[in-house]
Amino acid sequence: MTSDQDTFKPFAVPSLAILGGGPGGYEAAMVAASMGAKVTIVERNGVGGAAVLTDVVPSKTLIATAEAMNRSVDSTELGVSFNADDGDPKAAIRADLKLINERVIRLAKEQSTDIRRGLEAVGVEIVIGTGKLLDSRTIEVDRGETTEIVKADAILVCVGAHPRELATARPDGERILNWTQIYNLEELPEELIVVGSGVTGAEFASAFNGLGSKVTLISSREQVLPGEDSDAAAVLENVFERRGLRVLSRSRAEAVERTDDGVVVTLGDGSKVTGTHCLVCVGSIPNTSGIGLEAAGVELTATGHIKVDGVSRTSAPNVYAAGDCTGVFALASVAAMQGRIAVAHLGGDGVRPLKLMQVSSNIFTSPEIASVGVSEADLASGKYQGDVVKLSLQTNARAKMRNVNDGFIKIIARKGSGTVIGGVVVGAGACELIFPIALAVTQKLHVDDVANTFTVYPSLSGSISEAARRLHVHM
Secondary structure (H helix, E strand, O other): OOOHHHHOOOOOOOEEEEEOOOHHHHHHHHHHHHOOOEEEEEEOOOOOHHHHHOOHHHHHHHHHHHHHHHHHHHHHHHOOOOOOOOOOHHHHOOOOHHHHHHHHHHHHHHHHHHHHHHHHHOOOEEEEOEEEEEEOOEEEEEOOOOEEEEEOOEEEEOOOEEEOOEOOEOOOOOOEEOOOOHHHOOOOOOEEEEEOOOHHHHHHHHHHHHHOOEEEEEOOOOOOOOOOOHHHHHHHHHHHHHOOOEEEOOOOEEEEEEOOOOEEEEEOOOOEEEEOEEEEOOOEEEOOOOOOHHHHOOOEOOOOOEOOOOOOEOOOOOEEEOOHHHOOOOOHHHHHHHHHHHHHHHOOOOOOOOOHHHOEEEEOOOOEEEEEEOOHHHHHOOOOOEEEEEEEHHHOHHHHHOOOOOOEEEEEEEOOOOEEEEEEEEEOOHHHHHHHHHHHHHOOOEHHHHHOOOOOOOOOOHHHHHHHHHOOOOO
């Protein structure tokens, strides 16, 4: 018999310093520490980074509240009534943004504390301060009144990104806001203008519409969520229209100015849109400036992102990078995977390079939109050849019971072989429903493997099985 001690394989690199405590950093730290490395995290704000403190956790908490309100309003179809004088269920429900934001901030801090406790439990040292690389093995940490030097055999850079600003739309934190400032509001914006119809803009527009704000979404492109599945975008736009959310497509915001009692947004054609508040969501900028990357020999792209390969290596020996600062899919799950891959490669463990076609993602609008793998746009471009089946959730028994009227399941199979290569889910809980399709894509399952796996009846996942059944390849 062999003991755990006999089978334990020590980390090939004795010490690891991680600059940035977000998902890429703390996931990597947990793995490296469990493999026996001495791990130090340098983080300037708090463990969890922007993802936990100002971005993913806060926004999805806010969105969860808005979704609860949407379900309540829609529940009149289920026979649930509200004591509203005019019969409008919206009149009987009110969002207290002060309480909502207090909960948002509290949960973010609790999550940060939980992560810190987990790291400290496995022996990870956490240094709070602003870090800067002096070379490929040394980080200088400014802790305010003192300076600390952290040396390690390898460094993992996970510094994230921050909201991009327009020179003509500078946030003031009160009327003109970026997505990190929205949680400072104590009263629900009466008329919110959202500039930018990408993932962040669409999510906040959907959320504040659900909370009761009158929302205008300014989109410079033809469709909301440019680059996403066009069928999914069409469903979302229809829902927006039904819920009174105004979308101004092919409209570019040139400037945002504060007035005595609100804001005015000037569009490219000279027209103006007025509201009480404006949320600017026009992308992000990597936090790679002024942190000593050049001194360490780390190359950047033209956009300021760190160049990395499939195993998270940078151009500098012993220096790896993960997360939004690399420009590889700005998703917490991707950052975490990049961090774990970096540690596996550093530690001499078995490693599989990051495969972007296996990344599943979710947009937390109402309804949610999740996708993985090959898209229909990829088929249209000739990059892949495949067959597609799309099933509306309106035909799903469980969806009918829950009064889910919007959404669909779409599966893409490789033409001829029937291997699952992609999929899209639109509807409530899409972030959960995409997993079996992602599993099929990653493990190269045949549509018959999916179709012949039992699902619960009634269930939304039953439509995944049915879509796969319709893609059966006759042999």
